[in-house]
Amino acid sequence: MKKKSRMLAMVLALVMLLAACGTTNQPANNNPAEDNAPEEVTLRFSWWGGDERHESTLAAIKLFEEKNPSIKISAEYGGWTGHQEKVTTQILGNTAPDILQVNWNWLWLFSKDGNGFYDMNELKDIITLSNYDKSLLDQMTINGKLNGLPVGVGGKVFYFNETTYQKAGLEIPKTFDDLFTAAEVFKTKLGKDYYPFDFDQYNAFLMILYYLEQQTGKPFIVDNKVAYTKDELIDGLNFYQKMVDAGVTPSLEVRGAAGNVPVDQTPGWIQGKYGGTYEWDSAIQKFQAALEGEQKIVAGDYLKDFGPHSSALAKISMGYAINKNTQHPEAAAKFLEFLTSDPEATEILGTSRGIPANLSALKTLENKGMLASLTYDGNVKVKANLGKGISPYFEDAELQAFYRLVMEEFGYKKINATTAAENIITTVNTLVAELSK
Amino acid sequence: MKLKKYEGYFYILPWLVGLLVFTAYPFIASFVLSFTDYNLQSSPNFIALGNYKKMFETELFKTSIKTTFIYVFVTVPLKLTFALFIAYILNFKLKAVNFFRTAYYLPSILGGSVAIAVLWRFLFADSGLINIIIGVFGADPISWLGNPKYAIFTISLLRVWQFGSPMVIFLAALKNIPESLYEAARIDGAPKTSIFFRITLPLITPIVFFNFIMQLVQAFQEFNGPYIITGGGPLRSTYLFPLYIYDNAFKYFRMGYGSALAWFLFIIIMIFTMITFKSEKYWVHYDGGDE
Numbered sequence: 001m002k003k004k005s006r007m008l009a010m011v012l013a014l015v016m017l018l019a020a021c022g023t024t025n026q027p028a029n030n031n032p033a034e035d036n037a038p039e040e041v042t043l044r045f046s047w048w049g050g051d052e053r054h055e056s057t058l059a060a061i062k063l064f065e066e067k068n069p070s071i072k073i074s075a076e077y078g079g080w081t082g083h084q085e086k087v088t089t090q091i092l093g094n095t096a097p098d099i100l101q102v103n104w105n106w107l108w109l110f111s112k113d114g115n116g117f118y119d120m121n122e123l124k125d126i127i128t129l130s131n132y133d134k135s136l137l138d139q140m141t142i143n144g145k146l147n148g149l150p151v152g153v154g155g156k157v158f159y160f161n162e163t164t165y166q167k168a169g170l171e172i173p174k175t176f177d178d179l180f181t182a183a184e185v186f187k188t189k190l191g192k193d194y195y196p197f198d199f200d201q202y203n204a205f206l207m208i209l210y211y212l213e214q215q216t217g218k219p220f221i222v223d224n225k226v227a228y229t230k231d232e233l234i235d236g237l238n239f240y241q242k243m244v245d246a247g248v249t250p251s252l253e254v255r256g257a258a259g260n261v262p263v264d265q266t267p268g269w270i271q272g273k274y275g276g277t278y279e280w281d282s283a284i285q286k287f288q289a290a291l292e293g294e295q296k297i298v299a300g301d302y303l304k305d306f307g308p309h310s311s312a313l314a315k316i317s318m319g320y321a322i323n324k325n326t327q328h329p330e331a332a333a334k335f336l337e338f339l340t341s342d343p344e345a346t347e348i349l350g351t352s353r354g355i356p357a358n359l360s361a362l363k364t365l366e367n368k369g370m371l372a373s374l375t376y377d378g379n380v381k382v383k384a385n386l387g388k389g390i391s392p393y394f395e396d397a398e399l400q401a402f403y404r405l406v407m408e409e410f411g412y413k414k415i416n417a418t419t420a421a422e423n424i425i426t427t428v429n430t431l432v433a434e435l436s437k
Numbered sequence: 438m439k440l441k442k443y444e445g446y447f448y449i450l451p452w453l454v455g456l457l458v459f460t461a462y463p464f465i466a467s468f469v470l471s472f473t474d475y476n477l478q479s480s481p482n483f484i485a486l487g488n489y490k491k492m493f494e495t496e497l498f499k500t501s502i503k504t505t506f507i508y509v510f511v512t513v514p515l516k517l518t519f520a521l522f523i524a525y526i527l528n529f530k531l532k533a534v535n536f537f538r539t540a541y542y543l544p545s546i547l548g549g550s551v552a553i554a555v556l557w558r559f560l561f562a563d564s565g566l567i568n569i570i571i572g573v574f575g576a577d578p579i580s581w582l583g584n585p586k587y588a589i590f591t592i593s594l595l596r597v598w599q600f601g602s603p604m605v606i607f608l609a610a611l612k613n614i615p616e617s618l619y620e621a622a623r624i625d626g627a628p629k630t631s632i633f634f635r636i637t638l639p640l641i642t643p644i645v646f647f648n649f650i651m652q653l654v655q656a657f658q659e660f661n662g663p664y665i666i667t668g669g670g671p672l673r674s675t676y677l678f679p680l681y682i683y684d685n686a687f688k689y690f691r692m693g694y695g696s697a698l699a700w701f702l703f704i705i706i707m708i709f710t711m712i713t714f715k716s717e718k719y720w721v722h723y724d725g726g727d728e
Contacts, residue, residue, distance in 0.1 A: 085688060088477070088687075112478075256580070256583030256670065256671040257563035257580040258564075258583070259666050260582075260668030260670065267563075267564050401688070405673070408672055412672055
C-alpha cells in the first residue's frame with residue numbers, strides 16, 4: 001500500500017511537471033485531416049491600440065469565428081507602451097503569435113533579408129493583392145518577399161480643440177503666425193495655463209523637422225546621414241524656443257509636472273487647456289475620446305509660413321504580418337483577407353486602424369458613409385501634403401529616446417541650440433550607421 | 438533500493454526544474470553573455486571585457502550610477518527610521534492598536550505594483566492631490582515630477598511610504614525585549630530617551646542589521662516606480678540603474694551589454710552587503726552570549 005502511494009506521488013509529480021511545460025506549445029498536428037471535417041485550428045493574433053480598436057477588433061474576430069467555426073482566434077492586445085519590447089522578445093524567442101499587427105519599420109528590424117516574416121506572395125490565392133496600391137506593397141517588400149500587408153498610410157496632423165478655440169473667440173489657426181496671436185488671446189481670455197498647442201519632447205522634435213523640410217525641401221535623413229546643416233538645426237531649435245517663450249506651447253518643464261504620461265492622458269489635454277496636438281491621424285480618435293464633456297476636435301490645415309515645400313510626415317502606419325513559423329499559413333491568410341476586405345468586417349472595424357489601404361475596404365466605407373471621421377479628415381490632408389518620407393531607421397527605439405532627451409536638455413536650458421544641433425548630427429549619424437550595418 | 442535514495446528528488450522535481458530553468462540557467466547565461474556583443478539578432482561574439490570597459494566610458498552609465506546612489510542612501514535610512522518610529526509607537530498599549538498595525542502595513546501589501554505607481558503619479562502631478570492640499574495653506578503648487586531636483590525624492594517617497602514589512606519585523610523585535618529591563622531602568626529613574634537609546638536600540642540592532650541589508654538590496658533594484666511615474670526623466674534625474682539595464686537589454690536589445698550591467702549591479706550590491714557585514718562587529722549586539 002505504502003509503495004503504491006509512493007509511486008502515485010512520483011507519477012503525479014511528473015504529470016505536474018509535464019503539464020507545466022506543455023501549456024505553451026501545442027503539439028503540431030502533422031497529418032492533416034483526411035476526412036472532410038476540417039480540423040480545428042487556433043491562431044494567435046496580437047495588436048496594440050486603444051479601446052476603440054480593441055472593441056471593434058474583438059467584434060470582427062467574433063464574426064470571423066462564427067463564419068469559420070474551424071478557426072479560433074486567440075487575441076493578444078494591449079496599449080502601445082511596452083508592446084514592441086514584448087513582440088521583439090516573442091519573435092526572437094520563437095513564441096510570436098501567428099498573426100501580428102506590425103509597425104512598418106519593424107520589417108527592417110526583424111526581417112533585414114526579407115526572411116523574417118512569411119512571404120505573402122505565396123498566399124496570393126487567398127489574399128487579394130490587387131486590392132492594394134502597388135507602391136504600398138513595394139514598401140512592404142524586402143528582397144522580393146512580401147513581408148506584410150499595408151493597413152494604411154498615415155501622417156502627423158495638426159489637430160485642434162475647436163471648443164477651446166471657440167471659447168477664446170478664435171478661428172482655427174492656418175499659419176504659425178495665427179498660433180502666436182492665439183497664445184496672447186488664450187493667456188488673457190482663458191487663463192495662464194491655456195496654450196493654443198501642445199508639443200511634447202518627441203512632437204517638438206518632429207515639428208522642428210516639419211519646419212525645416214518646409215523651408216529646405218530636404219527630409220531629415222538622406223543616405224543614412226542627417227541632411228540638415230548645423231545652422232539649419234539651430235534655426236529650427238530656436239523657432240521651437242520662440243514658441244515656448246510666446247506661450248504657444250507649454251514648456252517641457254511645465255509638461256513634465258504631470259509625470260510620465262502620454263499626451264492624451266495629461267490633464268491639460270483632457271480638460272481642453274491645450275488647444276491642439278500634433279498627432280498621427282490613426283491615433284486621434286483616442287485623443288477625442290479622452291476629452292472631458294462635449295469638447296470637439298477638428299483636423300487643421302498644415303501650417304505653411306516657411307517655404308514652398310510640403311512636408312507632412314507620412315509613412316505606412318502599420319501592417320499585418322504572418323509569423324514565418326506558423327503551422328497554419330492558409331488559415332492565417334484567410335483571417336487577414338477577412339479582416340482587411342470583408343464588407344461586414346470593414347464596417348465593424350471602421351477607421352479604428354486609420355484609413356484602410358485596402359481598396360475594397362475603402363470602397364465599403366465610402367458607400368456606407370463611414371469615412372466622415374477625424375482620422376479621414378486628417379488623412380486627406382496628409383495625402384495632399386506628403387513630404388519626402390522617413391528613413392526606416394528614423395523610429396528606432398534608441399533614436400527616439402535620443403530625440404526626447406536632446407529636446408529635454410534644450411527645453412530645460414541645460415544645453416544651448418548650438419550644442420543641441422551638434423549632438424543631433426553626431427548621435428543620429430552614429431546610430432543610423434550602426435543600424436544600417 | 439537504490440531508487441529510494443533519489444526518491445525525494447522526484448517530489449521536488451517541478452520546483453527543481455523551475456529553479457534550474459528559470460533561475461540557474463539565466464544566471465549562468467547572463468554571466469557568459471556579459472562577455473559577448475549578443476544583440477538577439479545575430480549570434481554572440483566573444484569580446485572579453487569589452488562591455489565592462491564600455492560602461493566606464495559611457496556618460497549615461499555614470500549619471501545613472503550616481504542617481505541610484507542618491508536614491509538608495511535617501512530611501513533606505515528614511516524608510517528604516519520611519520518603520521522603527523511607527524513600530525515603537527505601535528508597541529505601546531494603545532486603543533485599537535491592531536487596527537493601526539494593519540493600516541500601516543497595508544501599503545506594503547500593495548508592494549511595487551504598477552497601480553500604486555500610477556496612483557503616485559496622479560497624487561504628485563501638477564494638479565494632483567498633494568498640490569491641492571498645499572494650495573489650501575496658500576503655497577504655490579510644486580512641480581514634484583517636472584523639476585529634476587524634486588523628482589528623485591518623489592520616487593523615493595513611494596518606497597519610504599511602504600515601510601510595512603520592516604515595521605512588522607521591528608515590532609516583533611521590540612516585543613521580545615524583556616519588560617524587566619525597562620522596569621529596572623524606570624526604577625533607577627532613567628529618562629525615556631536614554632531608555633530608548635541604551636536599552637531598546639542596542640537590543641534590536643540585529644534586526645536593524647537584517648532590515649538594512651534587505652532594504653539596501655531592494656532599493657538598488659528599484660524599477661517600477663521611476664519607470665511608471667517619471668519614465669526616468671526629467672533630464673534623467675530619476676534614471677535609476679535598473680532602468681538603464683532595461684533600456685539596453687529590452688529596448689535596444691544589447692543583451693551582452695545589458696548582462697554586463699546587471700552583473701555590475703550585482704557586484705555593487707555584494708560590496709555594500711559585505712561592508713555592512715564587516716561593520717557588524719562594531720554596532721550589532723547579539724544577546725545570549727554565544728560569541
